Amino acid sequence: MTEEAGCWSAGTVWAGTALATARLRLRPFTHTDAPRLAAVLDDWDMAKYTANIPHPYHETDAHAFILLQEQRRQLGQGAGLALERTTDKQVIGAIGFTMDPDGSAELGYWVAREAWGQGYATEALRRLIRHLFADLGIARLWAMVHPDNPASKTVLGKAGFLPDGHSQCAVASRGCSVVSPRFALTADQWKATHAARPMLLVAAAALIDTDGRVLMASRPPGKMMAGLWEFPGGKVHDGETPEAALIRELHEELGIDVGESCLAPLAFASYDYDTFHLLMPLYAVRTWKGSPIAKEGQGLKWVRPARMGEMPMPPADIPLVAILREWV
Numbered sequence: 001m002t003e004e005a006g007c008w009s010a011g012t013v014w015a016g017t018a019l020a021t022a023r024l025r026l027r028p029f030t031h032t033d034a035p036r037l038a039a040v041l042d043d044w045d046m047a048k049y050t051a052n053i054p055h056p057y058h059e060t061d062a063h064a065f066i067l068l069q070e071q072r073r074q075l076g077q078g079a080g081l082a083l084e085r086t087t088d089k090q091v092i093g094a095i096g097f098t099m100d101p102d103g104s105a106e107l108g109y110w111v112a113r114e115a116w117g118q119g120y121a122t123e124a125l126r127r128l129i130r131h132l133f134a135d136l137g138i139a140r141l142w143a144m145v146h147p148d149n150p151a152s153k154t155v156l157g158k159a160g161f162l163p164d165g166h167s168q169c170a171v172a173s174r175g176c177s178v179v180s181p182r183f184a185l186t187a188d189q190w191k192a193t194h195a196a197r198p199m200l201l202v203a204a205a206a207l208i209d210t211d212g213r214v215l216m217a218s219r220p221p222g223k224m225m226a227g228l229w230e231f232p233g234g235k236v237h238d239g240e241t242p243e244a245a246l247i248r249e250l251h252e253e254l255g256i257d258v259g260e261s262c263l264a265p266l267a268f269a270s271y272d273y274d275t276f277h278l279l280m281p282l283y284a285v286r287t288w289k290g291s292p293i294a295k296e297g298q299g300l301k302w303v304r305p306a307r308m309g310e311m312p313m314p315p316a317d318i319p320l321v322a323i324l325r326e327w328v
């Protein structure tokens with residue numbers, strides 16, 4: 001294997017590589033997660049609809065679960081991944097899969113009560129589905145939900161799963177089994193819907209001050225990826241050039257005026273967000289008129305590229321940080 005081969009091989013959970021979504025990192029559990037798991041899962045409302053969460057739930061149960069996930073991963077039987085929220089690195093759920101001998105895989109997930117109703121399960125599920133179909137070549141995925149858990153059915157529906165009959169499902173916390181609806185999605189069905197996702201063109205700026213610091217903006221509450229630090233900019237409207245869009249956005253968001261000749265193309269981000277594909281040219285800007293002020297409720301920070309890695313950022317922006325470190 002040449003060194004470049006790393007550029008071609010897809011990330012795989014078998015090797016423990018984390019999967020990023022807009023707001024989450026899907027990563028293997030470690031034993032340091034055990035207290036958090038016990039705090040979240042020792043809750044009847046969490047256990048009652050899931051197959052494998054006993055009740056009550058102690059840290060020893062969490063350690064056994066974490067050990068089992070690592071063993072399953074090493075044996076190629078499946079994996080259980082923590083849903084780590086990017087903004088605060090808190091574990092807010094889990095998602096996992098188990099390989100079947102026929103090349104299909106079963107999925108399961110839960111989200112902590114404090115994070116219910118915010119779309120985290122759908123976001124994680126879409127990302128794992130893409131990994132299983134596109135990177136690992138699995139042909140078909142299926143999942144069962146407890147019959148009294150409509151929220152979980154909705155999550156599967158949003159991810160494109162279709163009803164697939166019923167099966168008996170053991171429920172550890174109740175010590176019995178229930179007849180549960182099954183849902184399934186094939187790789188072909190997924191490919192057809194995934195291929196139809198739109199391409200979103202966004203123009204962004206690295207405003208660089210005389211001290212070599214770059215202006216970062218935090219996404220305001222209520223917007224997708226709220227709280228993450230990004231480069232100022234926004235969507236390119238129909239009929240606009242990326243440059244014109246960026247000049248407009250910098251005026252609207254920061255109250256500064258930038259001439260088109262001051263926009264130097266620097267790099268671009270190209271990133272699959274599951275519901276759209278982002279293409280984002282990044283321009284270096286060293287000269288502008290006015291002082292940047294937050295006009296849209298965003299936070300602003302001047303940051304040295306060497307410190308940017310410490311800030312929670314949209315996953316699309318991570319490769320841009322390395323370029324800025326080299327270049328600024």
Ligand SMILES: Nc1nc2c([nH]c(=O)n2[C@H]2C[C@H](O)[C@@H](COP(=O)(O)OP(=O)(O)OP(=O)(O)O)O2)c(=O)[nH]1
Pocket residue numbers: 202203204223224225229230231232233234235236249278280314315316317
């Ligand atoms: N501006 C900007 N957007 C980014 C970055 N990284 C990244 O993934 N994005 C994504 C987040 C959004 O999905 C999209 C930008 O959309 P936006 O909602 O901020 O665009 P906008 O300012 O036109 O806002 P709106 O009028 O639609 O509310 O690009 C980045 O560094 N800067």
